[in-house]
Amino acid sequence: MLIEANHLALELDGISILKDVSLHMQKGEIYGLLGPNGAGKSTTIALLLGLYRADKGSLTHFSGQDAEFVSIRQRIGVMPEFAGFYEWMSAREYLIWYAGFYGGSQSPPDSLLKRVGLSQTANKPIVQFSRGMKQRLALARALVHGPELLILDEPTNGLDPRGRREIHDLLIDLANEDKVGILLCTHLLDDVERLCTRIGIIDNGKTVLEDDLEHLLRDAGKPRYRIHMTNIPEGHLLPPLVRLLEWDGSWWSFEIDLPHGRDIGKVWEDLLVHGWSFDEIQVESNSLEARYLELTGSDKPDQQEKAA
Numbered sequence: 012m013l014i015e016a017n018h019l020a021l022e023l024d025g026i027s028i029l030k031d032v033s034l035h036m037q038k039g040e041i042y043g044l045l046g047p048n049g050a051g052k053s054t055t056i057a058l059l060l061g062l063y064r065a066d067k068g069s070l071t072h073f074s075g076q077d078a079e080f081v082s083i084r085q086r087i088g089v090m091p092e093f094a095g096f097y098e099w100m101s102a103r104e105y106l107i108w109y110a111g112f113y114g115g116s117q118s119p120p121d122s123l124l125k126r127v128g129l130s131q132t133a134n135k136p137i138v139q140f141s142r143g144m145k146q147r148l149a150l151a152r153a154l155v156h157g158p159e160l161l162i163l164d165e166p167t168n169g170l171d172p173r174g175r176r177e178i179h180d181l182l183i184d185l186a187n188e189d190k191v192g193i194l195l196c197t198h199l200l201d202d203v204e205r206l207c208t209r210i211g212i213i214d215n216g217k218t219v220l221e222d223d224l225e226h227l228l229r230d231a232g233k234p235r236y237r238i239h240m241t242n243i244p245e246g247h248l249l250p251p252l253v254r255l256l257e258w259d260g261s262w263w264s265f266e267i268d269l270p271h272g273r274d275i276g277k278v279w280e281d282l283l284v285h286g287w288s289f290d291e292i293q294v295e296s297n298s299l300e301a302r303y304l305e306l307t308g309s310d311k312p313d314q315q316e317k318a319a
């Protein structure tokens with residue numbers, strides 16, 4: 012196991028911040044850590060990184076092979092939500108400099124920059140980078156020492172859809188090919204559905220759910236969408252996975268039996284191929300979101316626009 016955390020509790024300044032947090036992560040797993048603002052996600056991450064020590068509970072990294080946080084930290088890569096850089100440096104210079112903290116880069120900086128899609132801008136000063144480019148550089152920095160565990164805070168923030176997809180593909184590749192465990196802290200449930208195999212939800216300092224995503228989605232039911240049609244084919248021929256539920260005069264409701272890992276975008280393409288043209292899609296119920304809201308009962312996470 013990469014992380015085995017049981018019933019962690021922590022008080023800060025006399026306030027009980029974490030009351031009962033548990034988290035279990037395997038090698039090569041992408042784990043989504045979810046929860047409303049102020050639930051305790053960042054504090055949990057700080058505990059995992061050894062920045063705080065829990066008052067109660069047990070925490071083991073890497074199956075207990077390393078007891079010292081100094082050596083544990085050598086095996087973890089972190090991408091914080093807001094990464095600071097020396098912006099006068101070029102991306103290549105920065106990575107070479109940063110790798111010095113770990114006695115040099117595990118993989119050549121140029122191949123890291125290529126991996127995150129920055130090879131064309133490797134020699135540009137970081138000050139000229141867009142937010143998305145800085146996100147990519149922050150990811151390269153987190154990978155510089157070849158970590159076994161990556162902790163990412165909102166890694167796709169500020170990225171356009173293509174950039175977001177590229178980071179998704181890279182994370183999937185890191186988990187599947189390099190067997191890196193990825194702890195993804197995000198409010199974007201679309202990212203979670205696309206990437207994660209396992210999720211943990213924290214609310215008010217307590218873990219209220221920890222489960223395999225596939226299991227959770229199977230239990231929670233299939234996602235339902237409302238689609239505004241501009242053309243409906245004769246015979247109402249539907250592509251596989253899509254089941255028509257009802258029509259209210261202008262909107263059609265569909266249930267989509269989307270297997271885990273299958274891209275919803277392909278379903279919309281299939282609908283178009285079958286002659287169903289539409290100008291708007293609304294999520295009627297997304298089972299992960301519904302479960303999240305039910306369990307946290309307070310905050311509503313950011314929604315991703317579902318565009319056709």
Ligand SMILES: Nc1ncnc2c1ncn2[C@@H]1O[C@H](COP(=O)(O)OP(=O)(O)OP(=O)(O)O)[C@@H](O)[C@H]1O
Binds near residue numbers: 023046050051052055
């Ligand atoms: N050093 C501290 N002293 C007192 N309270 C703190 C301290 N650090 C965090 N808190 C409080 O602990 C709670 C949990 O904070 P935390 O940053 O872990 O939440 P979060 O789930 O990461 O939130 P967000 O999604 O907004 O980033 C918040 O109410 C915060 O104000």
